[in-house]
Amino acid sequence: MTPLLDIHGLSIRTGEKSLVTDLSFSLSPGERLGLIGESGSGKSLTALAAIGLLPDALKASGSVRLDGRQVIGARDRDLVPLRGTAAAVVFQEPLTALDPLMKIGRQVGEAVKRRATRDRGATDKASITRKVRALLDQVALPDPDRIINAWPHEISGGQRQRAAIAMALACKPKLLIADEPTTALDVTTQAEILALLARLVSERDMALLFISHDLPVVAGAVDRLVVMQHGHIVETGLVGDVFNQPNHPYTQSLVAAARAFDDALEIAE
Amino acid sequence: MSDTNTIIASSEGRKRRSWTFTIGAIIVGLHLAIGLMTLVWTPYDPAALSGGRLEAVSFLHLAGTDRLGRDLFSLIMTGSRIALTVGTGAIVIGGLIGMTIGLLAAFASKTLDDVLAAGLDILIAFPTLLLAMLIVAASDGASLQTAIVAIGVANSAIVARLTRILTKRVLAMDYITASRISGTSWIGVIRIHILPNIWPTLLVNLALQFGLAVIAEASLSYLGLGAPPPNASWGRLLQEAQATVYTAPIGAIAPGIALVSLVIGINLLADGLRDLADPTRRSRR
Ligand SMILES: Nc1ncnc2c1ncn2[C@@H]1O[C@H](COP(=O)(O)OP(=O)(O)OP(=O)(O)O)[C@@H](O)[C@H]1O
Numbered sequence: 001m002t003p004l005l006d007i008h009g010l011s012i013r014t015g016e017k018s019l020v021t022d023l024s025f026s027l028s029p030g031e032r033l034g035l036i037g038e039s040g041s042g043k044s045l046t047a048l049a050a051i052g053l054l055p056d057a058l059k060a061s062g063s064v065r066l067d068g069r070q071v072i073g074a075r076d077r078d079l080v081p082l083r084g085t086a087a088a089v090v091f092q093e094p095l096t097a098l099d100p101l102m103k104i105g106r107q108v109g110e111a112v113k114r115r116a117t118r119d120r121g122a123t124d125k126a127s128i129t130r131k132v133r134a135l136l137d138q139v140a141l142p143d144p145d146r147i148i149n150a151w152p153h154e155i156s157g158g159q160r161q162r163a164a165i166a167m168a169l170a171c172k173p174k175l176l177i178a179d180e181p182t183t184a185l186d187v188t189t190q191a192e193i194l195a196l197l198a199r200l201v202s203e204r205d206m207a208l209l210f211i212s213h214d215l216p217v218v219a220g221a222v223d224r225l226v227v228m229q230h231g232h233i234v235e236t237g238l239v240g241d242v243f244n245q246p247n248h249p250y251t252q253s254l255v256a257a258a259r260a261f262d263d264a265l266e267i268a269e
Numbered sequence: 270m271s272d273t274n275t276i277i278a279s280s281e282g283r284k285r286r287s288w289t290f291t292i293g294a295i296i297v298g299l300h301l302a303i304g305l306m307t308l309v310w311t312p313y314d315p316a317a318l319s320g321g322r323l324e325a326v327s328f329l330h331l332a333g334t335d336r337l338g339r340d341l342f343s344l345i346m347t348g349s350r351i352a353l354t355v356g357t358g359a360i361v362i363g364g365l366i367g368m369t370i371g372l373l374a375a376f377a378s379k380t381l382d383d384v385l386a387a388g389l390d391i392l393i394a395f396p397t398l399l400l401a402m403l404i405v406a407a408s409d410g411a412s413l414q415t416a417i418v419a420i421g422v423a424n425s426a427i428v429a430r431l432t433r434i435l436t437k438r439v440l441a442m443d444y445i446t447a448s449r450i451s452g453t454s455w456i457g458v459i460r461i462h463i464l465p466n467i468w469p470t471l472l473v474n475l476a477l478q479f480g481l482a483v484i485a486e487a488s489l490s491y492l493g494l495g496a497p498p499p500n501a502s503w504g505r506l507l508q509e510a511q512a513t514v515y516t517a518p519i520g521a522i523a524p525g526i527a528l529v530s531l532v533i534g535i536n537l538l539a540d541g542l543r544d545l546a547d548p549t550r551r552s553r554r
Pocket residue numbers: 014019037038039040041042043044045046055057058213
């Protein structure tokens with residue numbers, strides 16, 4: 001099977017400084033991959049490079065093939081049709097993930113409309129509204145009538161994140177990139193969003209690239225792990241293998257921290 | 270308990286703000302109505318010598334007469350039209366040029382952005398007066414149009430700088446990236462995200478520029494770079510009243526009140542419009 005996302009020898013630099021160095025990994029359709037590493041290790045940059053949205057100040061080299069197409073060096077115009085259909089992103093910060101001056105319903109509706117236009121489907125108001133409602137139902141947003149007419153600042157962080165997921169789903173992507181989608185949320189909400197992502201990914205047969213610095217969070221959501229430190233990959237493998245036999249000292253410390261947390265829970269029980 | 274408090278506080282806030290909008294709209298509407306009316310009717314021909322020199326306020330001359338004997342009330346009414354023309358013209362020119370350059374700079378490469386930013390700083394440092402003189406020199410002579418263009422161009426630098434900063438701030442937000450990922454073109458991003466987000470702040474700034482434009486026209490007129498006679502702008506009336514301000518203060522007071530009321534009205538209106546355009550302000554506070 002040809003990989004959906006194939007990154008080979010990716011390096012990202014600003015001027016003289018190398019932020020990501022010689023990164024390679026690939027992701028098959030329907031596969032769930034975790035990208036884990038400490039803050040500043042280059043996880044978000046890797047995700048942006050995968051869809052060709054790095055800031056202009058950063059230069060990427062190497063090869064990134066998304067759904068069979070080369071992203072690095074491609075003109076922005078050529079990437080527009082690829083984005084959304086091939087990959088969509090859910091971001092870390094629910095507060096900035098939604099336009100503060102657009103009601104939730106219209107915001108999700110814009111994404112639905114763009115996808116419908118591409119598919120040459122119906123773009124009349126009624127069918128868009130119907131699809132928006134269906135999406136809000138799918139991400140289990142309560143009281144969709146209120147939410148559709150609410151401004152982003154009128155709903156909770158968890159609800160905003162659900163709305164952002166609904167927008168990503170509206171694109172019907174083959175790959176969902178979740179960049180620390182639960183970091184800003186409390187533990188209960190975090191668990192709910194993770195369960196929601198797991199359900200949606202399996203229901204829609206999407207591939208998932210899950211980015212986090214929290215090993216226990218990633219471990220439950222993915223099959224395979226890529227561990228990054230200072231812009232390098234230090235370890236890759238199936239979740240179980242990495243957990244049982246971490247090779248790199250950084251991975252060992254991550255696993256140890258996760259274990260210590262588990263033990264603390266057991267003692268508490 | 271605390272919930273009901275916030276609800277009460279927010280509905281009070283809404284009421285208070287809709288008052289600013291209403292009062293602003295009434296004042297500006299009044300100026301507009303008077304300005305339009307002068308096209309067909311004024312109590313006296315504003316250019317005609319309809320009374321004695323420096324007559325006091327009376328039923329015949331509601332704001333007295335100037336030192337030539339022209340009816341001040343009629344002159345001030347015509348002034349409304351000129352002020353609205355100058356203000357609107359200047360912010361339309363300034364807004365269009367400024368927003369275009371600001372957006373360009375925000376999207377441009379680093380080098381072009383630096384060049385544009387430096388150019389704007391120079392333009393901002395350039396006195397409006399000097400600019401007006403250059404434009405007058407380059408055209409057939411001083412007229413209302415040259416004054417409007419000069420003020421508009423001077424305004425555009427300030428609008429451009431503000432647009433550039435506001436746009437860059439919006440561009441850094443995740444929802445822009447998310448929108449780009451879902452396949453929105455840059456034009457689409459500008460239309461659905463950037464303009465609505467920068468508009469409330471720009472609007473208030475443009476209202477400020479409107480007031481400043483009316484005042485700038487006054488100083489241009491003072492130097493003979495504004496609308497030539499018989500166009501009686503408030504600035505020209507103020508300037509002419511200077512010599513007689515102790516003997517007949519009404520000549521300065523009346524156009525002064527007209528000017529101040531229009532500037533206040535425009536700012537109240539813009540405040541109200543901003544609150545309508547920005548939902549976070551509408552329900553907060
Ligand atoms: N536009 C930029 N210009 C220069 N350096 C940048 C830029 N964006 C990110 N960096 C740098 O690149 C490095 C990696 O950033 P990145 O956002 O990928 O980290 P991350 O792994 O996602 O961290 P976190 O877990 O905190 O989100 C950081 O050191 C950051 O300072």
